[in-house]
Amino acid sequence: MTATAPIKPQQQAAEPALLGLDAVQAPVTRKRQAGPVPIAAHLPVARVVLDLQPAHLDRAFDYLVPAAMDADCQPGVRIKARFGGRDVDGFVVERLDGSDHDGQLQPLRRLVSGERVLTPEVLALARAVAARYAGTLADVLRLAIPPRHARTEKAVPDAVADGGVVADGAGSGAVAAVPLLAEVAGGVGDDGGPVVAAMDGSDAGGSDTAAGGKPWAGLWTPYVGGEAFLSRVCAGQHPKAVWTPLPGLAPSSDPDRPATLPVWAASIAVLARETVAAGLGVIILAPDARDVSRLVEALTEAGVDGTVTATLTAEAGPAVRYADFLKASRGQARVVVGTRAAMFAPVRNLGLIVCWGDGEQTLAEPHAPYPQARDLLALRSDLEQTAYLLGSPGRTVHAQAMLADGWAREIVAPRDLLRSFAPRVRALTSEALAPEGPAAYARIPSTAWRAVRDALTRGPVLVQVPRTGYVPMVACAGCREVAACPACHGPLALTDAAGGLPQCRWCGRLAGGWQCPHCRATQVRAVTVGSARTAEELGRAFPGVPVRVSSSTSAAGILDVVPARPAIVVATPGAEPVAEGGYAAALLLDAAAASAGVGLSAATEALRRWLTAAHLVVPASAGGQVLLVGDGAPGPTAALVAVNPGLLASRELDDRIHLDLPPAVRVAAVTGNRDAVAAVVARVALADATTTLGPVDVEPDARGASSRALSRVGGRVGTAGGETQQVQQAALFEDAPVRVAVRVPQVDGDQLARQLRASMAVRSAKREPGKVRVQLDPEELL
DNA sequence: AGCACGCCGACT
DNA sequence: GTCGGCGTGCTC
Numbered sequence: 001m002t003a004t005a006p007i008k009p010q011q012q013a014a015e016p017a018l019l020g021l022d023a024v025q026a027p028v029t030r031k032r033q034a035g036p037v038p039i040a041a042h043l044p045v046a047r048v049v050l051d052l053q054p055a056h057l058d059r060a061f062d063y064l065v066p067a068a069m070d071a072d073c074q075p076g077v078r079i080k081a082r083f084g085g086r087d088v089d090g091f092v093v094e095r096l097d098g099s100d101h102d103g104q105l106q107p108l109r110r111l112v113s114g115e116r117v118l119t120p121e122v123l124a125l126a127r128a129v130a131a132r133y134a135g136t137l138a139d140v141l142r143l144a145i146p147p148r149h150a151r152t153e154k155a156v157p158d159a160v161a162d163g164g165v166v167a168d169g170a171g172s173g174a175v176a177a178v179p180l181l182a183e184v185a186g187g188v189g190d191d192g193g194p195v196v197a198a199m200d201g202s203d204a205g206g207s208d209t210a211a212g213g214k215p216w217a218g219l220w221t222p223y224v225g226g227e228a229f230l231s232r233v234c235a236g237q238h239p240k241a242v243w244t245p246l247p248g249l250a251p252s253s254d255p256d257r258p259a260t261l262p263v264w265a266a267s268i269a270v271l272a273r274e275t276v277a278a279g280l281g282v283i284i285l286a287p288d289a290r291d292v293s294r295l296v297e298a299l300t301e302a303g304v305d306g307t308v309t310a311t312l313t314a315e316a317g318p319a320v321r322y323a324d325f326l327k328a329s330r331g332q333a334r335v336v337v338g339t340r341a342a343m344f345a346p347v348r349n350l351g352l353i354v355c356w357g358d359g360e361q362t363l364a365e366p367h368a369p370y371p372q373a374r375d376l377l378a379l380r381s382d383l384e385q386t387a388y389l390l391g392s393p394g395r396t397v398h399a400q401a402m403l404a405d406g407w408a409r410e411i412v413a414p415r416d417l418l419r420s421f422a423p424r425v426r427a428l429t430s431e432a433l434a435p436e437g438p439a440a441y442a443r444i445p446s447t448a449w450r451a452v453r454d455a456l457t458r459g460p461v462l463v464q465v466p467r468t469g470y471v472p473m474v475a476c477a478g479c480r481e482v483a484a485c486p487a488c489h490g491p492l493a494l495t496d497a498a499g500g501l502p503q504c505r506w507c508g509r510l511a512g513g514w515q516c517p518h519c520r521a522t523q524v525r526a527v528t529v530g531s532a533r534t535a536e537e538l539g540r541a542f543p544g545v546p547v548r549v550s551s552s553t554s555a556a557g558i559l560d561v562v563p564a565r566p567a568i569v570v571a572t573p574g575a576e577p578v579a580e581g582g583y584a585a586a587l588l589l590d591a592a593a594a595s596a597g598v599g600l601s602a603a604t605e606a607l608r609r610w611l612t613a614a615h616l617v618v619p620a621s622a623g624g625q626v627l628l629v630g631d632g633a634p635g636p637t638a639a640l641v642a643v644n645p646g647l648l649a650s651r652e653l654d655d656r657i658h659l660d661l662p663p664a665v666r667v668a669a670v671t672g673n674r675d676a677v678a679a680v681v682a683r684v685a686l687a688d689a690t691t692t693l694g695p696v697d698v699e700p701d702a703r704g705a706s707s708r709a710l711s712r713v714g715g716r717v718g719t720a721g722g723e724t725q726q727v728q729q730a731a732l733f734e735d736a737p738v739r740v741a742v743r744v745p746q747v748d749g750d751q752l753a754r755q756l757r758a759s760m761a762v763r764s765a766k767r768e769p770g771k772v773r774v775q776l777d778p779e780e781l782l
Numbered sequence: 783a784g785c786a787c788g789c790c791g792a793c794t
Numbered sequence: 795g796t797c798g799g800c801g802t803g804c805t806c
Contacts, residue, residue: 765803
């Protein structure tokens with residue numbers, strides 16, 4: 001890759017005489033021609049990546065470095081360059097002494113800033129991500145590097161000025177010891193929350209342990225492999241783990257203050273503290289801003305100095321975001337906590353990556369090329385040789401696959417220990433309630449009412465109601481397993497178009513004569529969600545008990561913490577507030593709807609949401625109870641009762657291996673106008689009759705219904721030349737959006753991505769009409 | 783993507 | 795006879 005050909009620059013030396021001559025010779029017809037720019041004498045060529053949209057321009061270009069920019073024009077800086085008659089933004093990735101380009105090199109137009117925002121590590125990661133997701137480097141860099149904010153760049157103090165951290169070259173072995181604030185006597189509280197035997201912190205990575213111990217020192221002790229993981233991370237090794245945290249709240253350091261931080265957050269904070277103390281950087285990714293702020297709180301409480309952490313979330317404004325980005329890239333922030341935006345954070349000497357909340361939709365990037373945090377961070381941990389911790393109250397099949405193929409190890413608590421931390425979990429299925437007679441089918445059976453009434457004497461009760469807006473989904477009428485397509489095992493749905501027959505959302509086949517492979521029933525039933533009138537019902541049933549609602553659409557919005565007083569707290573999944581000291585009970589309603597979502601991951605998703613709620617309840621020994629109501633799918637129901645997400649995930653993974661479904665296979669979704677999609681797929685050698693599913697019609701966008709209605713009426717809206725309008729509308733309808741799925745064995749995954757990328761490059765070079773989107777491993781439709 | 787160059791219809 | 799359609803091609 002090193003370019004050795006001598007440059008043939010225009011007049012390299014800018015002698016004054018020549019300049020003068022040039023000026024004299026310049027005829028009046030010449031446009032604004034500045035004299036030849038003096039070029040840097042040493043390494044006169046800069047290889048740059050430009051912010052260009054078209055796929056076929058996804059490569060580096062060489063430019064000459066004007067002498068004036070020489071010193072600052074280092075790899076990683078932002079530049080502007082003339083390209084195709086326009087000034088475009090880009091980054092320098094290399095300085096070279098020559099170029100392999102045949103033509104004349106242009107000088108760089110402008111050096112935007114001397115700040116080296118694109119580190120070699122992030123560049124390598126971005127290239128790998130582009131390759132993996134069949135996208136362009138420019139697209140990935142747009143996700144990875146926030147827009148520059150000039151004022152902030154000047155305002156944020158330099159690392160050197162700040163002291164302690166050497167902001168130089170290839171990162172720092174030379175990180176100053178982290179001062180531990182608040183040497184609070186640690187880790188043991190004695191009411192409510194789980195109290196773990198305090199661990200002598202001395203073997204946690206060889207760092208000095210202050211007398212009196214650090215907060216939460218023993219949090220990793222209960223897990224099999226927990227302490228081993230901790231010490232390996234601190235020793236600079238790179239273990240990979242899938243972690244199922246214990247439920248409950250971590251004891252507050254101040255005995256007078258109630259516990260409000262989940263064990264998972266405290267545990268991650270401890271891990272980060274020890275890793276930083278060992279001189280390594282940390283990235284912690286969380287699914288939403290609320291979890292981020294819980295982690296920040298936990299880090300503070302764990303004794304991690306606030307000045308070494310940065311909070312990288314897109315919700316913060318551009319100035320804040322850029323400031324935090326700079327704190328990381330300048331080596332001041334040793335711990336970066338954030339949402340998706342943080343997965344590219346240029347943390348120096350990175351030693352540990354934590355991905356919390358696996359399974360949450362928000363961990364998937366909605367912008368091209370649609371990378372997903374779990375996999376991207378796993379990739380990063382391999383590239384940068386860092387430790388990796390993937391955690392969630394539940395477990396995705398993807399996490400299970402990491403365990404199954406030996407890439408990661410499991411960190412879980414032994415069963416008996418888990419049982420002592422977990423609440424008592426019961427599934428009030430209609431079968432279990434059969435002795436109650438017809439009342440067994442009530443939305444909230446009397447057993448549940450009694451349990452709530454009882455729990456309310458001890459503290460608040462959480463009531464989880466599935467989010468509204470589930471797309472109707474088909475389950476077996478007999479055993480309530482989600483119904484799958486007999487041809488390709490995609491999910492079946494009832495749509496108006498199919499005339500009452502279930503239709504596969506992947507291959508579009510109608511599943512007439514369907515029979516359940518589990519119980520042989522031939523009837524299916526649509527599963528829909530119950531309403532959110534729950535709060536009213538409960539309020540009437542328990543007069544005098546305050547009812548609070550926490551959801552994105554409720555009056556009070558999403559609540560963060562509720563006091564330890566008797567109250568009914570109705571929440572949608574993901575919006576559950578923490579109760580001080582823990583809830584006395586949780587009631588999980590409409591289990592059938594909750595466990596029958598659209599995708600393949602409906603079961604593990606439902607379990608994750610249920611367990612998330614269960615994590616907030618006090619242990620069984622303190623009377624804690626979780627009640628699941630409403631005949632959910634049997635798989636997640638059993639796993640909830642056993643408080644064992646691994647059980648469900650490993651079963652689901654086995655199923656998927658046998659049925660050739662992800663993650664056992666690699667899937668690419670190609671969505672867009674019918675003809676355009678066909679053209680793209682036609683150039684992909686791996687997409688043959690055996691690997692290609694579809695095309696199947698899809699909604700044009702989020703507001704599909706309305707835009708479809710628009711196109712229906714379209715023919716009549718013609719103003720002038722109604723006939724051509726009609727034709728155009730017909731063509732538009734003909735070219736309605738479709739999706740083709742290509743599924744190949746895992747080993748062919750990289751090649752599939754390569755071929756798709758090449759095909760998209762051809763598409764953009766040939767300017768094929770329409771729109772096409774390529775998405776690898778698209779979670780939401782699988 | 784823009785912006786060239788380059789070969790075939792309806793206009794001053 | 796031109797002006798202008800957008801069909802390939804290039805952009806360091």
